[in-house]
Amino acid sequence: MITKDTPLKDILNQDCDRCGHCCKYGTGFLVKEDLKRIADHLKIKEKELKERWLEEKELFHTKLWRPKTEKRPFGRCVFLKHDLCSIHTVKPLQCRVGNCKSEELALWFMLNYQVNINDPESVRQYASYLKTGGKVLKGGELENLVPKDKLKKMLNYELI
Ligand code: SF4
Numbered sequence: 027m028i029t030k031d032t033p034l035k036d037i038l039n040q041d042c043d044r045c046g047h048c049c050k051y052g053t054g055f056l057v058k059e060d061l062k063r064i065a066d067h068l069k070i071k072e073k074e075l076k077e078r079w080l081e082e083k084e085l086f087h088t089k090l091w092r093p094k095t096e097k098r099p100f101g102r103c104v105f106l107k108h109d110l111c112s113i114h115t116v117k118p119l120q121c122r123v124g125n126c127k128s129e130e131l132a133l134w135f136m137l138n139y140q141v142n143i144n145d146p147e148s149v150r151q152y153a154s155y156l157k158t159g160g161k162v163l164k165g166g167e168l169e170n171l172v173p174k175d176k177l178k179k180m181l182n183y184e185l186i
């Protein structure tokens with residue numbers, strides 16, 4: 027069973043099969059370390075990688091980069107060539123996680139890289155997501171993420 031605290035190495039055991047299906051409709055998010063790996067692979071600077079190939083998107087008050095799509099906001103990933111990922115060996119972490127395989131994998135990425143428990147606004151947005159019926163992964167319950175008193179202050183906007 028996957029929980030919020032499942033280590034990355036165990037998550038990557040369920041790696042993506044490179045079928046290219048999801049890459050026709052959207053792209054996966056990069057984490058910080060991916061920027062250098064992909065830029066080095068393409069033999070360009072991180073600045074050029076961001077300008078030419080990536081776009082920034084905010085979720086739960088956290089900004090992450092992801093490959094652009096040919097059409098906005100959804101469509102084929104700019105790195106998809108002949109229906110295969112052209113940067114497969116260095117592709118973004120969210121692509122490597124193979125999150126098509128179970129909802130738990132998508133929730134694991136969200137909890138570990140998008141919900142920021144030190145940012146009151148991120149916590150408030152996650153609380154709204156849960157309140158409106160969003161799925162919760164074991165270990166991702168609000169009371170497990172933030173101490174009770176601090177959580178109360180965050181939700182009451184006493185912490186901004
Ligand atoms: S994440 Fe899933 S759908 Fe997407 S390329 Fe990998 S195996 Fe295919």
Ligand code: SF4
Binds near residue numbers: 049052106111113118
């Ligand atoms: S980077 Fe590769 S795996 Fe990720 S969405 Fe683009 S083509 Fe697919």
